[in-house]
Amino acid sequence: MSELYNISSSPHIRAKDTSAKIMLYVIIALLPASIFGVYNFGLRALLLIAVCIATCVASEWIFEKIVHKKSTITDFSAVLTGLLLALNLPYTLPIWQAVLGSVFAIVIVKMLFGGLGQNFMNPALGARCFLLVSFASTMTSFTYDGVTGATPLALMRNGESVDTMKMFLGTTAGTIGETSVIALLIGAVFLILMGVIDLRIPGSYLITFVVFLLIFSGKGFDVNYIAAQLCGGGLMLGAFFMATDYVTSPITPSGKIIYGILLGILTGLFRLFGANAEGVSFAIILGNLLVPIIEKHTIPKAFGVKKEGKKHE
Template identity: 60%
Template sequence: MSSLKRVSSAPHIRDNTSTSDIMFDVLMALMPATIFGIYNFGYRALIVVLVSVLTCVASEAMYEYFTKKKITVGDYSAAVTGLLLGLNLVHTINIGFVIIGAMFAIIVVKQLYGGLGHNFMNPALAARCFMVVSFAGPMTNFVYDGVSSATPLTALKNGEEYDVMRMFLGTTGGTIGETSALALLLGGLYLIVKKIIDFRIPFFYIASLVVFVIVFGDKGFDPQYILGHICGGGLMIGAFFMATDYVTSPISKRGRVVYGILLGVLTAIFRIYGKSAEGVSFAIIFCNLLVPIIDKFCVPRAFGAK
C-alpha cells in the first residue's frame, strides 16, 4: 500500500473553459469598479489604469520574447494583473511609479518564478506592497473632490465620523477601485454565479473578520462599525478578486475555509492593533505563503492511503 499515488482533491472534470475565458470573466467582473473609479476620480484614474494594464502586458510579451518562451498575453492574465494593480493605486500617483510597479508584478513576481501557475503570491498585491514600502508617501496621498483627506477606514480607526452609505456606494477617498463596495460586490457575485471563484473564500474571509471585530473591536456589536470594516478599504476587492486567485489559494474546499478564516483574522488584527488602518494586502500575501502548508493538512487522503 505504500506505493499508492496521491491525487489532488476533486473536482477533476475537464471542460472547455480555458484560462483566457476565466481571465476575461474576471476582467468583466472588474468593469463596474473600474468604470465607477474613473467616474469618481476623473481622467487621471483612467491614465493610471491604462498605464498599469499596458505595462503589464508589454512586460510579459517582452520577457517571453527575449527568453524565447511562448507569448502568452492572449490568456489575459497579464491584463488582469495590470487592472488589479491599477485599481489598488491612488489616482494621484506618479506614472513612473505605476510602470515600476507593473514591471515588478510581471517580471519579478510572475515570470522569474516560471510564469502563470508558478508564482507563489498574487503579483498585483506583491507589487502593491513593494510600492507601499518604496513609495510610501505617493501611495497614501488620498485625494477626493480636490481635497486631500483621510480615508473612511482611517476615520473609523481614529474614532472619527464616517458615512457607511457613502462607503458602500463609493463616493469617498481611497484607491481607484476600492471605494465602491457595491460595484465590487456586483463583480464578485458575477464570478460566483459563473463559478469562476469559490464562494467559501470571500464568505469566510468577511465572516471571520466580522466575528473578530465584534469580539475584539472597540464597539462590540455595532452595525455601523461592522459595516464600516466591511465596506472600507480593500476588503471587498481583496476578498473577491485577489484572495481567490487560482494559483495562490488552496485547492481543497476545507483548505479554502481555513484560508478564508485566517485572512479575516489577520486583516482584523492588522486593522485593530496595527499602526495602519488597512491590512488586506499584507494579510493576503502572508496567507499566500501559508497555502502549501494549508494544502498539506487539508487535502483529503487518497483512498486506502495510510
Template identity: 65%
Template sequence: MENYNVSSNPHDRDRITTTEIMLTVIIALLPATFFGVYNFGYRAAIIIVVTVASCVLTEFLYEKGMKKKITIGDCSAFLTGLLLALNLPSTIPYWMAAMGGIFAILVVKQVFGGLGQNFMNPALGARCFLLVSFAKYMTDFTYDGVSGATPLAIIKKGGDFDLYKMFLGSTAGTIGETSALCLLIGGLYLAARKLIDIRIPLFYIGSFAVFILIFNGNGFDYMYLAKQICGGGLMLGAFFMATDYVTSPITKNGRIVFGIILGFLTAILRKYGAGAEGVSYAIIISNILVPLIEKVTQPTAFGWEGKK
C-alpha cells in the first residue's frame, strides 16, 4: 500500500510561490514605508532595519539550532519585520524594536511550527506584546519634533483634526499607519494582483462604518466617519494584516463573516475602550475565532444525504 505525505495547511495550489507573494506585499508596503521615513526621519529608517534584521536573524538562528530547513529565503521573516516596524512609533528604543522582532518570530511563529502554523499575525502579536510590556514607549508619539497625541486620540477626547492631513499622513502616529493614501495605493495594488480577497477589507471597513455612523452619538456625521477610517491603523490592518493567508478564513463566506467581526470589534474598542485604537486587538481576537468561523461557513457538499 502506498503511503502519502500530508503536509500542513494551507493546501491551496497556485503557480505563484511563497517568495513571490511576500515580495509583492513588500512592494505594496513601499509607499507607506517611504512616507513613514520621510514623515519621521532617520529614526524610522533605523527601526525598520532593526526589526527586519532581528526577525530574519532570529528565524535563521532558530532553524539552524533546531536543524530545520532554513526558510529566510521565502522573505516571510522580512515581511514580518517590516510590518512590525510600520506598527511602531519612531521614538521607541531600538532594543525594544529588536525584542519585538524576536518575539514575533520565536514565540508567535516558530514555536507553533513556523509559517502556516501560527494562529495569529506575528507582527501584531509582537506589537501587542510591546504595548502591554512597554506602554509608555509605545504610546509616545512625536511629529515634527513635538510630542503629542495622535489624531484619533484628539478626536476621542472631543477635539478635531484636519481630514486632509489625516488622508495624506502629515500627523503623529506609528511609522506606517499615518498615510491613508499610501496604504490605499498599496492595498489596491494587492487587490489588482489578486493576492488578497477584497471581501475582507471591504466588509471590515464597511461594518466598521455602519457601527460608527449608528453609535457615534452625533447622528450620521460623515466627516467624523472619514476621520475614523483615515486615522489609526485601520487601513494598514484591513489591507495588509487581516488578509494574511495563514490567519484568515479559507471559505468565501467565512471571509465575509471575518470582515464583519473585525469591523464591529474595532468600532467597539475605539468607541468604548480606554484607548483610541483597536485594530491590533480586533485582528488578534478575530484570528482566534477563525477555526469556528470556518466550521460554521463550510460549504455544503454537492449532492444529498440519504435517510438513515
C-alpha cells in the first residue's frame, strides 16, 4: 500500500519537475537581477547576497538537526529564500541585520510551521517586513553613486520628477534586486517559457494596479506617471517572483486572478494613501493570509455535489 500512496504536504507536484528543479529555475531567473544588482551597487551587494543565502541554508540545517528531522537543504528552497531576501534589502544594510532577517525567514516563518509547503506567508517577504518594522532607518536608507537619497517612488510622492528610463534600466537608488525592470522581465520570461509560472497572477496584479492608478491617483492617463509606478519599487520583483510562490498563492485558475486583483488593489491603497511610498511586500503578505478563503470559494465542486444552501424541490 505504501508504494501506491505518497502522503505529503503541499506543494503537490503533478508533473515531471521536482520541487528542487522548480526552485533552481527561479534561482536562475533571478540571476540577471542579481548580477545587475552587484554591478549597480558593488561588491557590498554581493556580500549581502552571500550572507543571506548562507544564513538561510545554515538555519534550516541547524533547525532540522535540533528537531531530528531529515535535512531538506538540497531542495534549494532555503537558497531561494536567502536570495529573494537579499534582493529585497538595501546594499548598505548592516550584516548582522541581514543575518537576523535570514534566521527569522527560515526558523520563524518557514520551519516552525512545518517547513516547505506549510508556511502561511512568503518567508523572504515576512523577513523583509520584520526588518522594516524593527530597523526602519537602515531599511529605508538608500545610497546610489555615493549619495544617500530618496528612491524614485519617494520622489514622486513628494511631487518631484523622475527619469523613467533610468528606472527601467535600473540605474537608480533602491534595493539590490528591484531597480532593473529589464533584468527582472528577462527572468520572468524564462519562468514563463519553462512553465514555472503563468500570467494569471502577475497579469491581473499589474492590470488592476494600473486601473487603480487611473481612478484614484488624480493624474489621469499620465503615461509617464503610470510607467514610473510600474518600474518603481518592488512591484515587478513581487509580481513575478513572490506573488507567484506555489505555497502561498492560490492553485485554482479563478483564484489566481482574484488573488492578483486583490494584490493590485492593496498595492494601490498602500502607495497612494499609505504612509510609505512602497507597499508591495505588505500587499503580498496580506494576500497570502487570504489565500485559504480565496481557495475555499474557487475550488470547483465535484460532479453531483450540490452547493450548500440549495435544496431539491
